Amino acid sequence: HGGSLLMAGTYPTLSTGEVIVYPARRTVAVPTQALKFVNGFRKTWVSGIPQDAWRTSYKGLTNADKTALWNFFEAQKGAYDTSWTFALDAVNYLKFAFASDELMFVETPEQPNRWSCDVAIRQVGSYGSFPSVTATYPLLSSGALTQLPYRETQQWRTVIRDMPAGQSYRWPQQQTSQTIFPLSYSAISPAEAETLRIFFLAMRGSHGTFSFTDPNGTVHPAARFDQDQLEIGYLGRNHRSIDEVRILV
Numbered sequence: 001h002g003g004s005l006l007m008a009g010t011y012p013t014l015s016t017g018e019v020i021v022y023p024a025r026r027t028v029a030v031p032t033q034a035l036k037f038v039n040g041f042r043k044t045w046v047s048g049i050p051q052d053a054w055r056t057s058y059k060g061l062t063n064a065d066k067t068a069l070w071n072f073f074e075a076q077k078g079a080y081d082t083s084w085t086f087a088l089d090a091v092n093y094l095k096f097a098f099a100s101d102e103l104m105f106v107e108t109p110e111q112p113n114r115w116s117c118d119v120a121i122r123q124v125g126s127y128g129s130f131p132s133v134t135a136t137y138p139l140l141s142s143g144a145l146t147q148l149p150y151r152e153t154q155q156w157r158t159v160i161r162d163m164p165a166g167q168s169y170r171w172p173q174q175q176t177s178q179t180i181f182p183l184s185y186s187a188i189s190p191a192e193a194e195t196l197r198i199f200f201l202a203m204r205g206s207h208g209t210f211s212f213t214d215p216n217g218t219v220h221p222a223a224r225f226d227q228d229q230l231e232i233g234y235l236g237r238n239h240r241s242i243d244e245v246r247i248l249v
Contacts, residue, residue: 008083009075011096011121014061014067019088024056024234028197030205032228044207050130053099053122054086056234061115066105069117074102082124089190095125133202135210137223137247138195145215146183152214153180179249180226181214185242193232193240200230212247221248 013019031048061069076084078101086096099120106116139145157173185192203210205228212223225247233241 008085009072009080010085010087010092012065012072013087014058014065014068019086020054020056020234021058022234022236022239024054024113026232026234027051027053027055028200028230028232029053030201030228032205032207034206042245046204046207050124050201051124052093053120054088055120057116057118059116060111061105061117063113063115066115066117069103069119070105073098074174078102086121086123086202095121095123096121097124130204131198131202132197134237135203135208135213137210138194138199140185140188145213147185147187149184150180150215151184153182155180181212181247181249183245183247185240185245188238188240188242190238193242196242196245197230197232200225203227206248212249214249222249223249 011019014021014197030046031051032044032046034044035116048193058069062241075081076098080101082097084096086093103119104117107114107150108116137145140147146192155178155248157171159171162168185196199210202208203225206225209222209224212220214220226248230245231243233243235241
């Protein structure tokens with residue numbers, strides 16, 4: 001890369017010792033394409049490298065912290081440079097970039113000399129090879145599958161054509177329903193969240209199939225994720241959450 005201002009380096013650490021302010025959100029995405037046939041058969045393939053992104057809102061930054069972020073953003077020329085490192089939870093994530101060419105700091109009358117800003121960053125380099133794990137959906141460290149609220153969803157696929165005169169024509173795209181288990185994790189540990197993240201990557205999002213035992217004790221040998229993104233909430237140093245993991249059986 002050229003330019004006198006450009007220097008890769010590592011995303012700055014705040015004076016508090018943190019690189020993010022809680023709560024923050026992490027999105028793990030595996031680009032996947034799918035063809036769904038009328039008999040329920042599904043053909044999927046991975047269409048791109050996994051993408052990892054963080055969003056955090058800084059509030060009450062000191063002038064020193066604001067200057068550090070400002071200078072780092074300027075050094076990368078906004079979203080241009082992709083060679084810097086984001087270090088979090090003792091992991092160095094390589095080849096990161098800002099998601100936008102604009103970074104706005106706000107000073108309010110309620111907090112003079114304190115600054116707020118929203119930052120979105122994402123990993124643009126390859127993860128390398130996908131992780132390899134046993135194709136069985138993982139349980140929490142307590143042995144539980146999920147946390148409350150617990151839900152089950154029955155899903156049909158119907159084509160609907162409503163005519164201007166009021167008639168409605170409908171026909172099914174499949175002869176049997178599909179069951180979806182939307183699992184919820186409101187309070188899990190960093191290690192439990194990491195286990196779910198690694199499993200999601202190993203299954204390549206909605207591409208791979210795995211064994212899933214639902215809360216009723218029924219084993220589904222060919223379950224899959226009904227999503228290509230996993231949203232992880234960073235609510236505190238040792239507090240993670242995942243609002244919804246959709247399992248299609």
